[in-house]
Amino acid sequence: MSFLAQEKKMVEEITPMGEDFAQWYTDIIKKAQLCDYSGVRGCMVIQPYGYAIWENIQKGLDARFKATGVENVYMPMFIPESLLQKEKDHVEGFAPEVAWVTHGGAEKLQERLCVRPTSETLFCEHYAGAVRSYRDLPKLYNQWCSVVRWEKTTRPFLRSMEFLWQEGHTAHATAEEAQERTIKMLNVYADFCEQELAIPVIKGQKTEKEKFAGAHETYTIESMMHDGKALQSGTSHNFGDGFAQAFGIQYLSDNNTLEYVHQTSWGMSTRIIGAIIMVHGDDAGLKLPPRIAPIQAVIVPVAQHKEGVLERAGQLKDQLSKKFRIKLDDSDKSPGWKYSEYEMRGVPVRIEIGPKDIENNQAVLVSRVDRSKTFVSLDNIEEELETMLVKIQAQMLEAAGQNREEKTSVAKTYDEFKQIVEEKGGFVKAMWCGDEECEMKIKEDTTATSRCIPFDQEEIADTCICCGKPATKMVYWGKAY
RNA sequence: CGGGGCGUGGCGCAGUUUGGUAGCGCACCUGGUUUGGGACCAGGGGGCCGCAGGUUCGAAUCCUGUCGCCCCGACCA
Numbered sequence: 208m209s210f211l212a213q214e215k216k217m218v219e220e221i222t223p224m225g226e227d228f229a230q231w232y233t234d235i236i237k238k239a240q241l242c243d244y245s246g247v248r249g250c251m252v253i254q255p256y257g258y259a260i261w262e263n264i265q266k267g268l269d270a271r272f273k274a275t276g277v278e279n280v281y282m283p284m285f286i287p288e289s290l291l292q293k294e295k296d297h298v299e300g301f302a303p304e305v306a307w308v309t310h311g312g313a314e315k316l317q318e319r320l321c322v323r324p325t326s327e328t329l330f331c332e333h334y335a336g337a338v339r340s341y342r343d344l345p346k347l348y349n350q351w352c353s354v355v356r357w358e359k360t361t362r363p364f365l366r367s368m369e370f371l372w373q374e375g376h377t378a379h380a381t382a383e384e385a386q387e388r389t390i391k392m393l394n395v396y397a398d399f400c401e402q403e404l405a406i407p408v409i410k411g412q413k414t415e416k417e418k419f420a421g422a423h424e425t426y427t428i429e430s431m432m433h434d435g436k437a438l439q440s441g442t443s444h445n446f447g448d449g450f451a452q453a454f455g456i457q458y459l460s461d462n463n464t465l466e467y468v469h470q471t472s473w474g475m476s477t478r479i480i481g482a483i484i485m486v487h488g489d490d491a492g493l494k495l496p497p498r499i500a501p502i503q504a505v506i507v508p509v510a511q512h513k514e515g516v517l518e519r520a521g522q523l524k525d526q527l528s529k530k531f532r533i534k535l536d537d538s539d540k541s542p543g544w545k546y547s548e549y550e551m552r553g554v555p556v557r558i559e560i561g562p563k564d565i566e567n568n569q570a571v572l573v574s575r576v577d578r579s580k581t582f583v584s585l586d587n588i589e590e591e592l593e594t595m596l597v598k599i600q601a602q603m604l605e606a607a608g609q610n611r612e613e614k615t616s617v618a619k620t621y622d623e624f625k626q627i628v629e630e631k632g633g634f635v636k637a638m639w640c641g642d643e644e645c646e647m648k649i650k651e652d653t654t655a656t657s658r659c660i661p662f663d664q665e666e667i668a669d670t671c672i673c674c675g676k677p678a679t680k681m682v683y684w685g686k687a688y
Numbered sequence: 689c690g691g692g693g694c695g696u697g698g699c700g701c702a703g704u705u706u707g708g709u710a711g712c713g714c715a716c717c718u719g720g721u722u723u724g725g726g727a728c729c730a731g732g733g734g735g736c737c738g739c740a741g742g743u744u745c746g747a748a749u750c751c752u753g754u755c756g757c758c759c760c761g762a763c764c765a
Contacts, residue, residue: 229759237699244757304764325765358764359689370765439765476765509724543725550725561724571724578725654761688765 221551223490228434235484236363239493239552249361249368253477256552259501260480261371265351267403267499268373268475271395277347277375282329284352285320290328294453297327300420304356322355327421327446327472330376331454338458338468341380345388349375364481365438365688372476378456378468382447385469389445392473393426396441404479405496405603406430406486407611408440409634409683411659416643419472423447429658429683431611432485435632437658437687440482443473481688486607493553494575496603497596504572504592505549506535509542509561519565523558523585530589531596550575555599556592576602619668624684628653634685638678640671649673649684658683 221238222230236242241257253261269279285308292298301324308320323329334346351373361367375392379385393410400406408428418425422444430440448467451457456468487494497503504527508520517537524535534554536545542559549557559571570588572581576599583591614633618624627635635655639645649672650656660680671678 227759233758248756300764354765356764359762360759362759366764372765442765474765478765507724512723539723541723541725541727543723543727545726546724547726559724563724 221490221492224433224488231488231490232481232485233363235488235493235551241480241484241493242363244363247368249358251363251367253371256501257480260483260495260499261477263499263501264403264475264479265373268395268399269351271399272349272373272375275347275391275395277349277377280348280350281352282323282326282333282350284323286323286326286328288319288321290332291321293328293331294421294450297421297450301325301356304358306355306357323352324354324356325472325474326350326352326354326374327376327450328454330472331450331456331470334378334468334470335454335456338378338456341458341460341466344378344380344458344468345384346378347375347388348377349373362481364477364484366478370477372474374472374474377471378451379470380458380460380466380468382469385447385471386445389424389426389443389471389473392471393428393441393443396443396473396475397428399475400428400430400440400479401604403496403498404483404486405498405600405607406440406482407604407608409659409661411661411683413442413659414643414646414657414682416646417657419444421446421449422472423449427659429634430482430486431607431614431634432482432688433488433610434485435614435686437634437683437685438478438482438485439658439687440479441473441475444471446470446472486610487603488553491547492551494603495553495555497555497600500553500555501532502534502549502552502554503532503596504534504556504558505545505554506533506558506560507542507545507549508535508537509559509564511537513562515565516560516562520560523560523570523588527589527592531592546573556595558588558592574599576606617667618672621672624649624672625653628655628684628686632686634658634683636665636667636681636683637672638668638670639680639682640674640676641679642671642674642676645671645673655684655686658685658687 221234224231239256240254242254243252245252305324306322308322309316338344353369353371355369358366358368377388379388397408397410400408408430410428413425413427424445426443427439428441429437432438448469450470451467457465458468460466484493506520506524508516511517520535524533527533546557555575557573564570568585569582570585572583572591572595574595616627616631616633616635618627618635618637624635624637646657660682665681667681669678670676
């Protein structure tokens with residue numbers, strides 16, 4: 208069988224990316240058993256393999272949060288309507304997509320309860336009661352929970368009506384402290400994405416038009432998917448004292464003056480799993496970064512019916528499991544089936560061990576990144592596996608970065624801009640005057656939106672790409688999920 | 689909310705135009721042979737054809753309604 212024919216056969220059940228990216232995405236999710244559709248519109252069943260990825264994301268993020276002094280709490284899932292109404296911009300932003308509870312059993316409720324779409328109002332209410340003195344500050348709370356937004360159209364992980372996330376909510380004595388926290392958390396997200404998920408991100412600020420309902424400033428990390436669409440992968444908001452004024456969160460300062468607190472909030476959701484799929488996956492299936500892969504290496508015994516093979520494979524599993532997340536597949540499927548199966552599910556390393564290997568005191572390590580095979584001695588397989596996992600993690604970050612570079616363009620004229628958005632896609636760097644009208648016109652003309660005003664500014668031109676007036680900012684533009 | 693597609697064993701589909709014994713592939717079960725890139729042979733189990741009405745001697749197929757799902761746009765993590 209030729210190599211090409213072999214390639215074709217291995218991927219026959221997954222639609223190639225180049226043919227239909229959306230279908231490829233759906234195929235991967237189903238085939239790798241990350242999640243399943245449920246009887247409730249827009250809500251998904253997260254299956255063990257998908258949930259295990261989320262658990263690893265939680266572990267990584269939670270440790271980083273706690274290292275900055277954050278504590279975990281849990282807030283109610285219901286918000287009384289009157290409470291949601293307190294901050295005007297906030298309620299306007301979320302009202303169209305909240306689910307309402309109107310009855311308890313057969314009794315109609317006196318006041319409707321909204322199922323939280325986000326919990327700013329609950330944290331604010333709590334802080335209003337809990338904060339009296341500057342000595343009570345800062346409050347650095349986070350919660351892991353699910354929220355509900357009545358979305359019109361949904362896609363697994365990228366947009367579901369109920370999704371899992373964490374939302375951090377902090378209250379500070381000063382504006383400076385709040386700003387510092389906002390940026391600190393943005394950096395936590397960026398570091399997490401690059402180090403754990405091997406996804407390079409662009410850090411920047413959202414425009415007025417794109418910022419969070421009720422925020423003074425919204426910061427974002429933006430990543431680039433394989434199809435050239437952008438995905439907002441995490442956000443961090445500075446609320447200033449807007450919510451504090453609406454909810455009356457005040458404290459006595461150390462010179463006995465009554466002051467409003469300054470707040471932040473920041474979140475990352477299961478949507479990031481969609482990013483992992485779309486940044487790293489290929490036509491053979493999912494490709495998981497070793498640091499969050501539920502299975503870091505799968506042991507596939509070859510000719511497992513032969514004397515001693517399963518025993519040796521079992522020993523190897525016990526040995527490696529002390530340090531790595533290992534699965535031994537001793538099912539009676541053929542080895543070839545297992546190879547394809549675990550490639551499709553994105554397991555970073557496959558370890559083959561058969562009679563010939565045992566005779567030579569060796570095993571074969573196969574990388575998911577390039578299918579390269581390395582024969583290693585069983586005496587130092589732990590070190591070899593460690594080395595390979597570290598290498599794969601680095602290769603994946605590198606590849607994702609290259610993809611982003613290839614899909615990032617610079618536009619100096621509006622014609623050029625429109626052509627790039629339409630034909631090539633990806634990020635387009637272009638200058639902007641700061642006027643919301645230009646932003647809206649660009650969206651209307653091209654469906655591309657401003658992704659962010661990056662912290663790393665470049666001087667591409669001195670006039671706005673759209674209206675030609677003097678430019679104030681360089682902006683990343685692009686179509687987004 | 690607009691535009692398109694689709695509901696038939698667990699999954700993917702054919703059958704619907706032209707009404708007449710519900711089929712195929714994969715998966716599953718049993719036995720045997722296999723096992724270094726999705727093995728093979730033989731046998732076997734499983735379906736109110738999304739749901740509700742109607743037309744008809746007879747409906748997966750025709751009519752009416754309804755529910756749900758997917759994709760593409762507008763709005764959002």
